[in-house]
Amino acid sequence: MGLGGARWPHGIPPSAGRRVCFTSVVDVITNGTEVFADVEEFLRRFAATKPKRRSRLALAAPVAGIQLAALHHPNAFARRACLGFLDHYSSDCSVAVFARALADPVEPVRHIALHSIACERCRTDDLCASDVVPLLADILRHDPSPEIRHKTIPVLLRLSDRDSSARDAVERSTHEDADELIRDVATRALAGEHIRSRKMYERHARNHRD
Numbered sequence: 001m002g003l004g005g006a007r008w009p010h011g012i013p014p015s016a017g018r019r020v021c022f023t024s025v026v027d028v029i030t031n032g033t034e035v036f037a038d039v040e041e042f043l044r045r046f047a048a049t050k051p052k053r054r055s056r057l058a059l060a061a062p063v064a065g066i067q068l069a070a071l072h073h074p075n076a077f078a079r080r081a082c083l084g085f086l087d088h089y090s091s092d093c094s095v096a097v098f099a100r101a102l103a104d105p106v107e108p109v110r111h112i113a114l115h116s117i118a119c120e121r122c123r124t125d126d127l128c129a130s131d132v133v134p135l136l137a138d139i140l141r142h143d144p145s146p147e148i149r150h151k152t153i154p155v156l157l158r159l160s161d162r163d164s165s166a167r168d169a170v171e172r173s174t175h176e177d178a179d180e181l182i183r184d185v186a187t188r189a190l191a192g193e194h195i196r197s198r199k200m201y202e203r204h205a206r207n208h209r210d
Helices: 022-028 034-048 051-058 063-072 076-089 095-101 107-118 129-142 146-159 164-176 180-190 198-209
Strands: none
Touching: 034 051, 034 063, 034 076, 051 076, 063 076, 063 095, 076 095, 076 107, 095 107, 095 129, 107 129, 107 146, 129 146, 129 164, 146 164, 146 180, 146 198, 164 180, 180 198
8 A cells, every 4th residue: 555545556665747946945844843854954955055066965965864755754845845856866766765656645746756757867777667667557547636647648658668568558548547638648649649738638628619
């Protein structure tokens, strides 16, 4: 059982979300417990550091504490901030954290977890499709947010050349998803169409009705 009650493939829980603006960390991390005090202090210093010097400061980051806070900090904004830091500066060793954060009860946290687990730009190691695809397929099938399910479709298809079950998951959504727009987008994606944001498809549907 994952965070927020979500069930994961094999019963084992292993993050294009919006990137965290580090200049806002000082404002949003205000209610942390004593357990996360070191993490909060580090992120405050990080936010106050000039961008050109952040990479050096990141070498001294309390990574284990940030990983813990990304999953268990009581403040959802803090969890997002921690995931954002890990995405940029400790992505290779935080894949399991991103995977568990996919089950966060707060949707914006899941958005950045989805981005973090799927993004390969900040990684040195290649993403292991066999580890990630079952998680993403589960998200596409069960996440309550249509927006998150929508974002999962192109990620799965990008990994389909490494794991054929990724395409199978998208094909299944064309007739199983309760959301008509998700079914339509999945069909378009399988046909090779570039997938735009859900808002654009919603706007097009409204204009078509009018």
